[in-house]
Every structure is written in C-alpha cells, then in structure tokens.
Amino acid sequence: xxxxxxxxxxxxxxxxxxxxxxxxxxxxxxxxxxxxxxxxxxxxxxxxxxxxxxxxxxxxxxxxxxxxxxxxxxxxxxxxxxxxxxxxxxxxxxxxxxxxxxxxxxxxx
Amino acid sequence: xxxxxxxxxxxxxxxxxxxxxxxxxxxxxxxxxxxxxxxxxxxxxxxxxxxxxxxxxxxxxxxxxxxxxxxxxxxxxxxxxxxxxxxxxxxxxxxxxxxxxxxxxxxxxxxxxxxxxxxxxxxxxxxxxxxxxxxxxxxxxxxxxxxxxxxxxxxxxxxxxxxxx
Numbered sequence: 095x096x097x098x099x100x101x102x103x104x105x106x107x108x109x110x111x112x113x114x115x116x117x118x119x120x121x122x123x124x125x126x127x128x129x130x131x132x133x134x135x136x137x138x139x140x141x142x143x144x145x146x147x148x149x150x151x152x153x154x155x156x157x158x159x160x161x162x163x164x165x166x167x168x169x170x171x172x173x174x175x176x177x178x179x180x181x182x183x184x185x186x187x188x189x190x191x192x193x194x195x196x197x198x199x200x201x202x203x
Numbered sequence: 204x205x206x207x208x209x210x211x212x213x214x215x216x217x218x219x220x221x222x223x224x225x226x227x228x229x230x231x232x233x234x235x236x237x238x239x240x241x242x243x244x245x246x247x248x249x250x251x252x253x254x255x256x257x258x259x260x261x262x263x264x265x266x267x268x269x270x271x272x273x274x275x276x277x278x279x280x281x282x283x284x285x286x287x288x289x290x291x292x293x294x295x296x297x298x299x300x301x302x303x304x305x306x307x308x309x310x311x312x313x314x315x316x317x318x319x320x321x322x323x324x325x326x327x328x329x330x331x332x333x334x335x336x337x338x339x340x341x342x343x344x345x346x347x348x349x350x351x352x353x354x355x356x357x358x359x360x361x362x363x364x365x366x367x368x
Contacts (some may be wrong), residue, residue, distance in 0.1 A: 121218075122297070126298060128222065140222075154326075172266055177356075180269070181361045193281060
C-alpha cells in the first residue's frame with residue numbers, strides 16, 4: 095500500500111482541481127446538449143462524482159478526514175436522488191410514452 | 204505520479220464518451236468505466252472506505268438502476284431525434300465558458316503544493332467511523348431519514364397507475 099500511495103506524492107493540488115473542473119464542465123455540457131432525460135441524469139451523476147473526488151483530494155491535502163465524511167453524505171444524497179428521479183422518469187414515460195425533454199413542456203409557464 | 208495522469212486522462216476520455224454516445228446503453232457502460240477510474244483515484248489517495256463505497260454504491264447499485272430503467276422503458280423504436288445543431292453549439296460554448304472561468308480563477312490563485320499523504324490511516328474505515336459517529340452523528344441520522352423518505356416516495360410514484368388514478 096505504501097508504494098501504491100507513493101504514486102500521488104508529486105501531484106500538485108492544482109492538477110486535481112483542473113481534472114475535477116474539466117469533468118464537472120463535461121457534465122454541464124451533457125446536461126445542456128442532450129435530450130434524453132436519463133442521459134441528463136447521468137450527467138448530473140458525473141458532476142456529483144467530480145465534486146466527490148475534489149473533496150477527497152482536499153481532505154488528503156489538509157490531512158483532515160471531514161471531507162471524506164462529506165463525500166459519504168453526498169453519496170447518500172445521490173442514491174436518494176436517483177431513486178426518486180428514476181421513478182419520476184418512469185411515470186412520465188407511462189403518461190407520455192417519451193422521455194424526450196422537449197416534449198415535456200407542461201411546466202412551461 | 205504518471206499513474207495519476209494516465210488515470211486522469213482515462214477519466215476525461217470516458218466522461219466525454221458518456222455525453223457523446225448515441226445509444227443511451229453505451230452511455231451507461233461508459234459511465235461505469237468512468238466511475239471505475241474514480242475508484243482508482245480513491246485508492247491512489249488511500250481513501251479505502253470511499254473506494255469500496257464508490258464501487259458498491261455507484262457501480263453496483265445506481266448504474267444497475269439506470270440500466271434497469273432504460274431497459275424498462277423501451278426507447279429503441281424511436282431513436283433520439285435530431286436536435287438542432289444550434290442548440291448543441293450553444294450548449295458546448297456555455298460549458299466551455301464555464302470551464303474557462305474556473306481555469307482562469309485557478310490561474311489567479313497561482314501554484315500549489317503537492318498532495319502528500321501525511322496521515323496514512325486517514326481514509327480507513329476505523330478512522331472515518333470514529334469521526335462519523337462522534338462529530339457527525341446527527342447528519343448521519345438525518346440522512347437515514349432522507350433515504351427512508353426517498354424510498355417511500357419512489358414506491359408511491361411507481362405504484363400509482365395512471366389509468367385508475
């Protein structure tokens with residue numbers, strides 16, 4: 095385990111922030127350009143995970159375990175969000191026979 | 204050190220494939236690979252508890268739930284309709300502007316020290332469990348209520364039949 099964790103010894107904190115920013119932005123682009131509601135949900139998961147990785151990197155950098163506890167809470171939140179969101183998507187599909195978000199204009203005004 | 208950059212490249216590559224894949228099933232499979240690279244990142248940072256939880260919760264439970272839902276609602280009879288390229292370009296420009304803003308803020312901050320693992324048992328289950336059940340006991344119990352309410356909500360939503368209701 096020591097040799098494994100020695101591999102991160104030279105990585106600056108900036109590079110972790112850059113990696114997580116790139117993945118978060120990819121998630122934002124995915125939410126903006128896709129029409130399938132499930133793929134939009136997956137992009138949200140991508141954003142949540144990039145934040146998780148960044149919190150862990152900060153936690154290791156500071157030597158404080160609080161960040162990793164927060165990551166645990168974010169995972170619980172994501173599980174609840176996915177359960178309710180997928181149930182809503184299945185209900186929408188049963189009512190409209192589509193998960194295309196451009197058809198779902200009932201909350202328009 | 205080069206292991207980190209290789210895994211980081213794989214993370215970015217697979218996450219780009221997630222949002223560009225035409226077939227939603229392929230998108231889910233690429234998302235599983237992306238989460239696997241995240242697990243490797245956690246292991247490299249010696250956050251063993253988070254690595255295991257990420258592996259079980261995300262790759263085991265959440266993505267199977269996604270795949271199950273996608274198979275339940277049968278989308279292949281109408282593939283994804285043509286979205287106008289203008290909206291795609293606008294979305295890409297918006298996300299790129301967001302990324303440029305973050306990177307510019309990072310540039311203004313300047314250089315940083317490397318990430319060094321000072322406390323080797325930081326991410327072990329024993330250490331995290333002590334903190335979770337001492338300092339964060341109330342948020343832990345509140346999150347259990349959140350999961351319970353989510354379960355009740357999902358069951359209520361899924362069992363309501365639109366024909367009879």
